[in-house]
Amino acid sequence: MINPRGKHRIGFVIDRESRYPPLGLAIIAALTPDDWEVILKDENFEEFEFEDADLVGITSFTSTVTRAYDIAKQYTSKNIPVVMGGIHASMLPEEAEKYVDAVAIGEAESVWKEILADFENGCLKKRYKGEQLSLDHSPIARHDLFHKDYMFDSIQTTRGCPMMCEFCSVHTFNGRAYRTRPVEDVLNELETIKATSLMFVDDNIVGYNKPARDHAKAIFRGMIDRGIKKDWFCQASINFGDDEELLDLAAEAGCRLVLIGVESEKTEALESMKKRSNLNAGVDNYQKIFSKIQSHGISVLGTFIFGLDTDTVEDLQNRIDYIKTSNVDAAQISILTPFPGTITYKQYVDENRLTANNYPDDWEKYWGGHVVIKPKKMTATELNTYKFKAVDSLYNVKRLMKMLRATLKTTKNAKAAMWAFSANAHYNNMAYEEDESKHIKLKDIFGSLVDQYK
Numbered sequence: 001m002i003n004p005r006g007k008h009r010i011g012f013v014i015d016r017e018s019r020y021p022p023l024g025l026a027i028i029a030a031l032t033p034d035d036w037e038v039i040l041k042d043e044n045f046e047e048f049e050f051e052d053a054d055l056v057g058i059t060s061f062t063s064t065v066t067r068a069y070d071i072a073k074q075y076t077s078k079n080i081p082v083v084m085g086g087i088h089a090s091m092l093p094e095e096a097e098k099y100v101d102a103v104a105i106g107e108a109e110s111v112w113k114e115i116l117a118d119f120e121n122g123c124l125k126k127r128y129k130g131e132q133l134s135l136d137h138s139p140i141a142r143h144d145l146f147h148k149d150y151m152f153d154s155i156q157t158t159r160g161c162p163m164m165c166e167f168c169s170v171h172t173f174n175g176r177a178y179r180t181r182p183v184e185d186v187l188n189e190l191e192t193i194k195a196t197s198l199m200f201v202d203d204n205i206v207g208y209n210k211p212a213r214d215h216a217k218a219i220f221r222g223m224i225d226r227g228i229k230k231d232w233f234c235q236a237s238i239n240f241g242d243d244e245e246l247l248d249l250a251a252e253a254g255c256r257l258v259l260i261g262v263e264s265e266k267t268e269a270l271e272s273m274k275k276r277s278n279l280n281a282g283v284d285n286y287q288k289i290f291s292k293i294q295s296h297g298i299s300v301l302g303t304f305i306f307g308l309d310t311d312t313v314e315d316l317q318n319r320i321d322y323i324k325t326s327n328v329d330a331a332q333i334s335i336l337t338p339f340p341g342t343i344t345y346k347q348y349v350d351e352n353r354l355t356a357n358n359y360p361d362d363w364e365k366y367w368g369g370h371v372v373i374k375p376k377k378m379t380a381t382e383l384n385t386y387k388f389k390a391v392d393s394l395y396n397v398k399r400l401m402k403m404l405r406a407t408l409k410t411t412k413n414a415k416a417a418m419w420a421f422s423a424n425a426h427y428n429n430m431a432y433e434e435d436e437s438k439h440i441k442l443k444d445i446f447g448s449l450v451d452q453y454k
């Protein structure tokens with residue numbers, strides 16, 4: 001099994017703190033019968049070199065698919081079959097099947113054994129369509145296959161999202177039903193994980209209704225009761241801040257940072273992208289919600305999109321100013337990127353507004369840091385300029401030190417503050433991926449102190 005790394009993902013994986021293991025491959029490995037030997041080659045740590053195999057499974061995001069196709073060619077040219085899964089191949093199977101022998105579309109758990117059996121019988125099909133199964137019998141992922149130098153391990157407790165945000169592919173790939181794993185399974189898997197830092201990869205760990213929130217609470221309570229001591233971060237919708245009991249339990253179970261998709265501070269923009277969860281919360285309530293989360297010792301990483309169809313250059317300046325005055329501890333700035341499988345992608349294809357369209361090479365630019373579109377109310381150059389204006393004014397060291405003090409004050413938690421600082425520094429380094437002189441290096445600022453708070 002191979003986890004490829006695209007050229008532009010180097011920014012994501014430049015430091016140990018920002019590498020995340022390929023959980024999907026570890027789940028598929030766990031479903032592989034014992035008479036197979038599974039080897040995981042992970043380009044997060046070293047560039048892949050051809051190694052003999054009977055069958056190759058490769059996954060990829062849109063930004064890594066160009067590299068994935070290159071690796072696949074090394075095998076298909078030697079008549080070694082390659083099966084590709086993951087979000088990109090699932091959304092554009094007709095493209096992927098030009099480069100590989102078989103494509104696993106969607107969640108691959110339900111078809112993996114069939115793929116192996118067909119391979120053994122010499123009758124691999126071109127396409128396999130995975131179902132969105134209940135998570136009642138999900139296996140414990142093979143965390144033992146991950147490279148030993150990963151700082152963060154990862155785990156999944158739910159799949160799916162009932163929301164329909166137009167820029168997002170989760171509802172297409174994982175469906176609109178919110179499926180939860182049995183709490184005991186999650187806790188048992190957590191006990192197999194050696195790393196002390198962890199990411200819950202769920203798109204929204206608390207869901208949108210009481211049963212979903214109760215599921216999250218039961219996991220946090222179980223972690224406390226079983227003495228599972230981890231520091232972790234998660235992704236959640238803004239309603240994470242609605243429930244005092246949930247916040248208490250999350251903090252006690254080790255939550256240090258939560259990523260919340262803020263996207264925009266303007267109601268009109270949220271309406272245009274159908275970001276219902278934020279509209280329900282109300283933009284005027286954002287800051288109150290962030291404060292409540294912080295008062296429980298958890299820092300807030302807000303994500304913001306630049307280049308929406310409603311955005312003018314004045315809006316982008318206002319968004320920068322908003323981020324500076326809102327009390328988010330860390331901010332991720334992404335340029336609107338229409339990923340295959342999203343409603344936004346279809347719109348941009350229909351309107352002929354994708355400017356990076358020399359595929360598959362240009363897929364490397366689809367990671368949120370490049371302008372790959374023709375914006376509606378500004379030029380591509382203006383959009384890029386405002387991205388760097390945001391980067392320079394949000395992530396300079398002076399401001400980050402000020403933010404660190406503010407986060408320490410609001411969360412009273414050194415790890416929450418350091419993780420927020422570290423996230424900001426990484427976003428700066430990603431933006432300046434090709435100019436190392438502009439990188440912010442935690443070690444240079446904090447010396448060995450940084451190791452205590454990783």
Ligand code: SF4
Nearest residue numbers: 161163165168170203
């Ligand atoms: S952005 Fe978040 S809330 Fe919206 S569809 Fe995607 S996962 Fe759901």
